Amino acid sequence: MLEFLQDKLSNALSSLRGKGVLTEADVEAALRELRVALLEADVALPAIKQLLGNVKAKAIGDATLKGINPGQQVVKIVYDELVALLGEETPLELRSPQPAVLLLCGLQGGGKTTSAGKLAKWLQEKQSKRVLLASLDVYRPAAIEQLQQLAERVGCGVLNHASTNPLTRAKAALQEAKGYDVLILDTAGRTVLDDALMTELQAIHKLAKPTATLLVADAQTGQAAVPVAEAFKAAVPLTGLILTRLDGDARGGAVLSLRHITGVPIHFVGVGEKLDQLEPFRPAGVAGRILGQGDVVALVEKVQAATNQDEAAALEKKFLSGAGLNFNDLKKQLQMLNRLGGFASMLDLMPGMGAMKTQLQEKLADGQAEKTLKRQLALIDSMTPQERKNPTLLNGKRRLRIAKGAGREVSELNKLVKQLDQLNQMAKMMKGAGGLAGMAKLLGGQRR
Ligand SMILES: Nc1nc2c(ncn2[C@@H]2O[C@H](COP(=O)(O)OP(=O)(O)OP(=O)(O)O)[C@@H](O)[C@H]2O)c(=O)[nH]1
Ligand SMILES: [Mg+2]
Numbered sequence: 216m217l218e219f220l221q222d223k224l225s226n227a228l229s230s231l232r233g234k235g236v237l238t239e240a241d242v243e244a245a246l247r248e249l250r251v252a253l254l255e256a257d258v259a260l261p262a263i264k265q266l267l268g269n270v271k272a273k274a275i276g277d278a279t280l281k282g283i284n285p286g287q288q289v290v291k292i293v294y295d296e297l298v299a300l301l302g303e304e305t306p307l308e309l310r311s312p313q314p315a316v317l318l319l320c321g322l323q324g325g326g327k328t329t330s331a332g333k334l335a336k337w338l339q340e341k342q343s344k345r346v347l348l349a350s351l352d353v354y355r356p357a358a359i360e361q362l363q364q365l366a367e368r369v370g371c372g373v374l375n376h377a378s379t380n381p382l383t384r385a386k387a388a389l390q391e392a393k394g395y396d397v398l399i400l401d402t403a404g405r406t407v408l409d410d411a412l413m414t415e416l417q418a419i420h421k422l423a424k425p426t427a428t429l430l431v432a433d434a435q436t437g438q439a440a441v442p443v444a445e446a447f448k449a450a451v452p453l454t455g456l457i458l459t460r461l462d463g464d465a466r467g468g469a470v471l472s473l474r475h476i477t478g479v480p481i482h483f484v485g486v487g488e489k490l491d492q493l494e495p496f497r498p499a500g501v502a503g504r505i506l507g508q509g510d511v512v513a514l515v516e517k518v519q520a521a522t523n524q525d526e527a528a529a530l531e532k533k534f535l536s537g538a539g540l541n542f543n544d545l546k547k548q549l550q551m552l553n554r555l556g557g558f559a560s561m562l563d564l565m566p567g568m569g570a571m572k573t574q575l576q577e578k579l580a581d582g583q584a585e586k587t588l589k590r591q592l593a594l595i596d597s598m599t600p601q602e603r604k605n606p607t608l609l610n611g612k613r614r615l616r617i618a619k620g621a622g623r624e625v626s627e628l629n630k631l632v633k634q635l636d637q638l639n640q641m642a643k644m645m646k647g648a649g650g651l652a653g654m655a656k657l658l659g660g661q662r663r
Contacts, residue, residue, distance in 0.1 A: 230245065242275060259438040301471070301498035306495065308426070318429065319331055325432055334483070347397070351401065389423060430448075453479050549595070593622070594628050597620035
């Protein structure tokens, strides 16, 4: 589902994600591409404006995190804004005097009746609710039978009443629903311009006093769904949305537009004709799917959570100055790596690291890297403050004591000392060569 949006947005951002240095012009260009992509996906203009306005402000205003490049950071900003546009995850609220009444409304063929059946199944299976389905559609031939058949397949209750007056049927349904947890009212399809049917919907609403009034909208209609939703919202107090046909070749515009424009949450999405093809709407998951850059988003989140950016900046500055790092510095670096879960999980997340990972797999297997990290930290902890500050103090005797204190072999400590030496040699070399970019790369963070 949503492949169209995914293709477009991925393309728009692909030029950014590898960029180590990002100018304002790069951001502008990416935003232009995003705008075209969103328009092509049939997202409504107000929603596009909101999204891009926020992305721009943040992309230009945010300081770059160490450990990721600016392009990756912009991808994360777009992701966050997509999530914001899609709204909070809002489960359908059923708390009410029994039974909770769900009123489904929407355009002809939008998927109301199918969704009523799917919802009944979902409520019954996932929430152990006793559900009664009632069709108030007395206009379309066989509409009542359609719901009856669905109820049989789900194994839930269904209104059995001969009246052909929607309000009489609604009354009967409310009566019959007394032994149930949830009553789902399926209404007749309508075209927005049909005043008579809108008036009828209002009368049903007044009578049934529903716990939730849900608009069932076809995602394939793109931003045409927007005025429809507005018209329904003007007629009855909508509380939520069910978006259907997200499985088809829907360009996805409705998904991004409707929440923003109606101000009511999307509770469920229909992803197929089958009865179990209804999913609770998860904004974060959908944003990830639309963007198709889950790896980058996860990486940025991990780095944000694990690294102390001030500490990282100070370390980098010291490294670049050629002042020489000591064991305190190394410890900080190792701790950051440790918090990131070591190299193994970092490699999983780094774009383009797949090949390297296979090579390193043996080394990294069984959390070996994490274990090594912890041992190295133990060795550093076993040093005196003077030793940590001044690595040249580490003669044979001291090394023996430190290794013993940490319960490790001297050879492991020797390796660690060598590692620090190499780091410092590299700093000197780089300083001489003036290879700032290469050096920054070694630290894992690229600079503007
Ligand atoms: N692919 C797909 N088809 C769906 C989905 N939801 C509904 N449909 C199909 O859409 C068609 C119309 O669905 P209905 O549930 O009858 O629509 P309705 O809103 O009740 O229509 P009216 O009662 O005529 O207003 C049916 O063929 C359904 O199988 C969905 O999520 N995905
Ligand atoms: Mg129907």
